[in-house]
Amino acid sequence: MQVPTYDDVVAAHERIRSFVHRTPVLTSRFMNERAGARLFFKCENLQKAGAFKARGAVNAVLGLSDAVAAKGVATHSSGNHGLSLCYAAQRRGIPATVVMPYDAAEAKKAAVRDYGGTIVECEPSISAREAAIAKVLAETGADFIHPYDDPRVIAGQATCAKELIEDFGPLDAVIAPIGGGGLISGTSLALSTLAPEAKVYAAEPANADDAYRSLKAGRIITDDAPQTIADGLKASLKELTWHFVSRHIDGILTVSEEEIIQAMRLTWQRMKIVIEPSSAVALAAIFKNQDVFSSKRVGVILTGGNVDLDKLPWLAH
Amino acid sequence: MQVPTYDDVVAAHERIRSFVHRTPVLTSRFMNERAGARLFFKCENLQKAGAFKARGAVNAVLGLSDAVAAKGVATHSSGNHGLSLCYAAQRRGIPATVVMPYDAAEAKKAAVRDYGGTIVECEPSISAREAAIAKVLAETGADFIHPYDDPRVIAGQATCAKELIEDFGPLDAVIAPIGGGGLISGTSLALSTLAPEAKVYAAEPANADDAYRSLKAGRIITDDAPQTIADGLKASLKELTWHFVSRHIDGILTVSEEEIIQAMRLTWQRMKIVIEPSSAVALAAIFKNQDVFSSKRVGVILTGGNVDLDKLPWLAH
Structure with a gap:
């Protein structure tokens, strides 16, 4: 296991600078009053390809030698990492392949294609995904860039907190949301x-609290289909x-689905920015744990x- | 008629600095490609009280002598100026009264109250509004701050383009949208x-094209109820x-309702910011007039x- 260091973060920041936005940090008196704290919202929703994932993907892709890069990159992702990898590959002018379950949202498939990526569809199971990505790598010789379990990706995500x-x-x-843990790893x-001296908190949906339970148990616990x-x-x-x-x-810190939706809607309404539900988890956790954050200066990563x-989740359909 | 000068703009900028956001300017490769131009979006949707109107209102309120300020301020507005005036008055600790038609949206009334303003309701007609504001001014001695036909307000709005x-x-x-013309006046x-050397364009809904027709006719033309x-x-x-x-x-430059809605949705989708329909009018005009803006560096004020x-206008209800 190769653990990235702070030097890798500095190098990543230099490398990606011209290819990602230095996103703005917004403040809101309303949110401060509601939270009883001073909040600084790092707006990665305004990042290239719409998510912080562009940082790690760009760092990984730009760090490749020309010989390796020529064979392209590949990953499995039905979400923002796939998009971001295609964005990064497009900027470098190399091919990108994304393994996605065939039932992934059409909008996400279209976005991957918009960024010039190739989609390889598979059955929506982990075994099918592993088989599909192995086949892609064998056939193309592409460099595999995992969505988060990769030191280049973590060093890239770390530039956000930097x-x-x-x-x-x-x-x-x-505070930042936690899924696979790439962002929170980079942040720490x-x-x-x-x-x-700054504390680092992760926020997680109670409905997908495998990281919370892992930390409690002292070993990785995985959920099958949260x-x-x-x-x-x-x-x-x-x-x-x-x-x-x-x-x-x-x-x-864990929060309910209802708390996520409320924080998301409040952010759209009062801060005038579009954030996805995952982004709202951190704010919801702040509202829920005022004892933890009271009167503190708190950075909040909107992912x-x-x-x-x-x-939209607050509208009945 | 007292016409504001550039010195007034500089003074306004100094005066309001600590009470409004220096809003970020966002760029989007997608939007640039779509427009065939380089666009710089000045995000006044991220301004205090959610609109550029905070600039003019704060400038007017902070510029009052203590004696005048003590009696408060008043205006008629069912929209962002009313909100912004209440925000400004609240920060100075003086009363604000807003005359609104009784059928104004509940959300807007609630927002005015949130900012500590007093609402005086009237019939939804110009004569009723004039009578109501006259009564308020007579009773309170408040300073009347017109939404746009006021040099203090125009000097404040000008700080955005500055x-x-x-x-x-x-x-x-x-390019900026035009309603009563306060923002475009300040911008020019x-x-x-x-x-x-920079050109100044105003964008207007074809359904409310009184400014377009005024410019053509060489005199002010007013619409009754666009x-x-x-x-x-x-x-x-x-x-x-x-x-x-x-x-x-x-x-x-005028645009259709459909063009406004499309530009609004595209901004939410690709730039991840919440803008109101009025804000989308300028972008819609750029898309529609590519000959005018081709390859140019264009500032776009999102109001x-x-x-x-x-x-939401793109969702059927």
Whole structure:
């Protein structure tokens, strides 16, 4: 296992600078009053391809040698990592292949194609996915870039917290949602050098609380098919992200589906930004745990904004 | 008629600085490709109270002497100016009264109350509104702050284009929606000093094209009750805004309701920000007039983000 270091984060930041946005940090008096804290929202929903995932994907793709890059990159993802990898590959002018279950949302398939990616469909099961990606890699010689269990990806995601501290530090705490753990791993990595005194919290849907239970049990627990509206947070921890989560996280806070939807709607309404349900999990956790954050300066990573505008969770259909 | 000067804009900017956001400017490769131009979106939807109107209202309120301020401020507005005036008054700790038709949206009334404002309801007619505001002014001695036909308000709105040029100039053109004309007047005022070579375009719904027809006729034409989804753009020009529009605008471009809705949805979808229909009018005009903007660096003022999230125009109800 190759654990990324802060030097990797600095190198990643240099590497990706011209290909991703230095996203704005927004504040809201309303949200501060509601939370009883001072919140600094790092808007990765405004990032390239609509999510923080662009950072890790771009770092991985740009770091490839020309010889390796020529064979392209591949991943399995029905979400933002797939999109971001295609964005990164397109900017470098190399092919990208994304293994997706055939029942993935049409909007997501269309977005991958928009970014020039090739889709390989498979049955919606882990075994089918593994078989499909193995076949792609064997046939193309592409470099496999895992959505989060990859030091290049984690170093890339870490640049988000780096910018947050550079622009709005010092902070007492930073909170980000946790799915597979790539973002929170990168966040803890950046803070361990830039703001070692700052607490790091992960926020997770109660309906997909495998990371919460893992931390409690002291070993990785995986869920088979968690059901949550925060569809970016269904993945389970892997070896590399468990390394960071088990050592460097101060707590995992869980929230209900209803709390996620409320925080999401409130963010759209009061902050005028489009965030996806996964992004709202961190804010919901702050509202729910006022004792933890009271009067603190808190960085909140809003992870992405890729939603289906025809199906908003607060509207009955 | 007191015409504001660029010195007034500089003074306004100093005055309001700590009370409004210096809003971010966003770019989007997708939008650039779609438009065939380089677009710089000034995000006043992320402004205090959700619209650029905070600039003019705060400038007017903070510029009052203590003696005048003590009696409070008043206006008539069923939209963002009313909200913004209450925000400004609340920050100064003085009373604000807003005359609104009794059938104004409940959400807007609630927002005015949230900002500590007092609502005086009237019949939904101009004569009833004039009578109601006259009564309020007589009874309270409040300072009347017109939504746009006021040099303090125009100087405040001008700070938006000032920031845009300071942060992303030089620009070949700036485009903003036109209703009563306060924003476009301020924009032309700021550009006349900071970027005299830049063109200034106004964008207007074809369904409420009174400014377009005014410019053509060479005199103010008013509409009685225009019907457009861009409800912030129904107002007509007044003496002071006509002064700027008739002298300093390079063109008024009109767009259909359908074009407005498409540009609005596309902005939410690709830029991940919540904008109201009035804000989308400028982008729709760019898409429609590619000959005018081709390959140019264009500033686009996104004016506000106050929408009813339960009633989105692209969803059937």
